[in-house]
Amino acid sequence: MGDDLQTLQQRFGPRYPQWLLAVLMVGSMAMILAATSINVALPAIMADFAIGRPLAQWLSTGFLASMTAGLLLAAWAQARFGARRTAQCGLLLFIISSLLALVAFAAWQLIALRIVQGLCAGIVQPLAMVLIFRVFADGGRGMALGIYGLGVMLAPSLGPAIGGYLVDNFGWAAIFWMPLPMCLLAMLAGQWLLPDQRLRSTPRLDVLAFVLLCVAIFAALGFLAEAQRFAWIAPRVWLTGALAVITVGLFIWRSRRATQPLLPLTLWRHGGFRSASWVALTLGLGLYGSTYLIPLYLQTVEGFSAGRAGMLLLPAGLLMGMASFFGGWLSDRLSAAVLLSAGLLIFALSAAGLAWVGQGASFVLLCFWACVGRIGLGVLLPALSTGSLDILSSEELAQGAGAITFVRQLGGAFGVNLLTFFLEWRHSAEGGDQWAELLAFKQSFWLVAGVFTITVVAAWGVKSTRA
Structure with missing residues (x-):
């Protein structure tokens, strides 16, 4: 024992x-x-x-x-x-x-x-x-x-x-x-x-479902990665895309028929949980995508050293921890929909601020906008946990907590991939030189701001259905 x-x-x-x-x-x-x-x-x-x-x-x-x-x-x-x-x-x-x-x-x-x-x-x-x-x-x-x-x-x-x-x-x-x-x-x-x-x-353990899920995730990521380097009609591009679609379909088919599914798809019968999942995907994109995009922008465009780029994110992370504590306190007093909307808009403002500042901006100004974004994420994290689980019955809580974490991490993986795809596309479309590099990063920040703003619509659907 x-x-x-x-x-x-x-x-x-x-x-x-x-x-x-x-x-x-x-x-x-x-x-x-x-x-x-x-x-x-x-x-x-x-x-x-x-x-x-x-x-x-x-x-x-x-x-x-x-x-x-x-x-x-x-x-x-x-x-x-x-x-x-x-x-x-x-x-x-x-x-x-x-x-x-x-x-x-x-x-x-x-x-x-x-x-x-x-x-x-x-x-x-x-x-x-x-x-x-x-x-x-x-x-x-x-x-x-x-x-x-x-x-x-x-x-x-x-x-x-x-x-x-x-x-x-x-x-x-x-x-x-x-x-x-x-x-x-x-x-x-x-x-x-x-x-x-x-x-x-x-x-x-449903080994077959786990294998299908892993193949689906990596095939989808591989499809997006290969599409950045080769034409869409290239076999290495469309074959990986087709493999992703097929394995996703097989995974859903397998999960619907399993008595103990690896990922309980029945959770998404709740409209509120579906809305919370959209917010979780966006949260993952913002959390991991910004941690990927900002240091790359600082070193590639602004000429920062790796140490200086890392130091810029340090106060932002400390503020995120403080905001998370404050967000947890607020989650007992305000509805999840209000807090999620506020966090999404705060992060959207941060991304727009980073897109707006010109090349050569001061360390303090760049750090300020990074801090604004981390405050938004700090408000989002506890509100998403309480809002997504309050929708479910007591028997579904454990499964729901694992599922929403899975969705958030999935948003992070695909968020970094999609941002790289968009960044490379815009860099090539703008001419492929140093000026195009700057424009591509700016447009990527604007894209993140737009995604977070649109997700506010989903945030308003995160409402408890329990009496």
Whole structure:
């Protein structure tokens, strides 16, 4: 059976929940640092491997896509192997892939290793929320979630800042060894502190549905990536597109007939949940797309170093954490539709501001507009969680929380991909020179502003249907 939480609490005493919370924070922050710090290293990697943006963006989208798929394996892995074995194996594989990245000599090797890292992150991260809910069942859960959330919010801000400094002084390879100390610490402490209890009746994993979903996601991303480099009639373009359509259809067919579907499609029978999913997709695009687009713009157009580009996002991330706390307080007092609309419009204003400022704008002005956007995201995150789950029945809450997280991550993966597609298209259409580069980035920011503004229509549909 293994050590359960009650046994571990008796062994380590009343301070055990706090020690476990610290381990979970360290492990989650390591995964998030790896996800966000790569963006400041992209120009250096592109120069070193002589690749363009269509291929380099896979370092970000590949991680996000495999992380999205990994989320669906987390609950099954914890039930089948226990939290300790699941976390230890995930962290060990993450460490091995990070070390292999240091000796990679081709771009495709780095991309493959990033996909492995993303899968590990997708499996390991959801364990934290489950264990916090269980270990703090007798009280203090709200404070524990707040402390954990603060760490998770700080990590995306620290990632580009620390990563930028390391890239400037040690090269892009430093991005891959940066999270290793935290991973090793989480592995060492987790060997004693993580529960190892397994369920007698493990839910069956629908392997075929998982394979179909992974093929569908990567085929769709591959279709968009290849369309940036080749004509639409090229076999490598339309074949990947056709594969994506076929596998999506097969996945839906499989899920509708399964007794325990990998992704419960019945959740989307609620009109409010469908509206919340549109907001989640847009949120993912804004959260990960801006983290990708802003550092690239600062280094490519404004001539910032990787360290300076990362530092610009640091205060923005800190404000995002504060706004998230404030947004959580507001979510108990205002409707989700109002808060979601406000957050979307605030972020749209930020994207429009970045599109409006001219080349050579001051560090302070660029930082101001980045901060405005992070405030909008901070308001959006808690409102989306409460608004999407309040629509569902109590029996659907666990499935709904996983599904809305899956949709948000999917929006991040496709958001980065689509922004790269749009950026390359506009760069070519405007002439392909340095001036075209500036215009392409400006138009990309305007596109993001437009998408967030239009999504306000969906936000007004996020209303509770329960009495």
